[in-house]
Amino acid sequence: MMQHRSHIYGVIGEFGTPEELLHAVEKVREAGYRRFDAFAPFPVEGLSEALGLKRNLVPAITLFGGLAGGIGGFFFQYWAMAITYPLNIGGRPLNSWPAFIPVTFELAILGASLAAVFGMLALNKLPQPNHPVFNVHRFTHASSDRFFVCIESKDRKFDLAECARLLQEVHAHHITEVALD
């Protein structure tokens, strides 16, 4: 088995209902696997918890983007209005901070939303034009009426026969080896 390890991405099992999927995911986790994923045509309530997904970094990235946008926005105005191109406007101080606040606020929002979108994409490793699971012919059903669990070969415990047996135990309909390419 070990010589195959570098050529396969993992083992995938197919399920007919979200309940079967949840059950399978729980069992796979209990068996000690960590590098595995579930695929469903619609959001399944409780799946993230069953997969043991940890809180992600998107909120922190968003906060950072917002702060960077706000602070950067303020100091860019300050730099322009007070240092490089000082203009006397109605005798007001050069650093007229109340006038800078609306733009500061807008840039904080812009920074936060851009950071949220691109942070999410980066953490998901998107865009990703291809994925090894697409090599499994039946995987097209993942977008319509079937549910899948794929145990990846990167898992420290991974053993092809052992994983196949586990998936069989949780009543997967088709168990397929996923080729890397």
Next chain:
Amino acid sequence: MAAQEYQAPESVSRVQQRALTIGGVALLVSILGAVRSPRDFYQSYLMSFLLILGLTVGSLGLVMLQHLTSGHWGIIIRRPLESATRVLPLMVVAFLPIAIFGMKHLYSGHGDEKGWLNAPPTGEGALSDFQKNYLTTSGFYTRAAIYFVVWLALMFIFNILSKQQDANPEDRALRLRFKMLAGPGIILYVFAMSFAAIDWAMSLSPHWASTIYGFLFVAGQLISSMSFMIAVVVLLARSEPFASVLQKRHLHDLGKLLLAFVMLWAYFDFSQLLIIWSGNQPEEISFYRTRLYGGWGVVAVIVLVFHFFVPFFLLLSQDVKRNSKVLPRIAIWLIFMRLVDLYWMTRPEFTSRAMPTWLDIVLPLALGGLWLGFFAFNLKQCPLLPLGDPDLAEAIEHHEH
């Protein structure tokens, strides 16, 4: 889901008793202040009155907002909100001291600055023609009566319909009626509150005007009312029946709304500052000249930091919004900051010394205690959840996580 299952727990009666005792004692003590220095008394009284008015009519606004948007958050707090609106008769009584005795102490200016009650007919400090017709004693009384009639009418409509809904569950037509009334109701509430803010607070300095002034009060009232509701549901959840009803996702929703109201309030407050600062007109900047320098400047910074920045950054966090220990503390803190903000809005018109008197502690306790006692009494009159609401089952359903 029988009605008796959702009766208020014993603790509500205890809160009622304690609040009424504290409120009653504080009120008696404060009467001493009313005799000795009526000016100080009515200045504190106005501030305290505006705070509990915010809890009452702010809840009215939230009830109508809930009917318009029909979110789950509102179903959980609807009965506490309705109980808060039913304190309105107390507000009418609480307004009488201002109307009967307090006016001459509040609206006669101080020192050389004349108020609208004693403004000279001509020359410097005279009111404009419009103001002469608007800021009159009889106008003040008539308009106050109209505001209270509008609020009382809305309060009766929404409480009676809600009671009807308990008896006729699943009545979709009734819910449509709620929606049809809530839209115009919100407009009436905001109009009445805007004018009330002008009459009762902005007219302290009759020569200064701001068009967003009423909205500052409306946004502040939404903050205080939502804060109070968060504290109430968390306290109720210490015992059954609410313990098995309240979930983290409810707190999360209420926390999100509180964050939105804090931002709305800051947005309105800053808009006023920015426009007046940009215009730089002598008659407009007087508001900030008295409030941004010296001791009042310190209070302004306290309001900016603790009414906006600290709650804002805390409430950004999802963990804080879902935390049933931290969120109610922020909420109660915000109610206190509402009082500080009202202090900063009204008091600088009377004195340049930014030091609270002993009445500033006793009177909020007195009016707040009586208000809370009345609220607790109201809360016991109905089931704690709107049992006839078609969305109730979904709103209190437990998800698996």
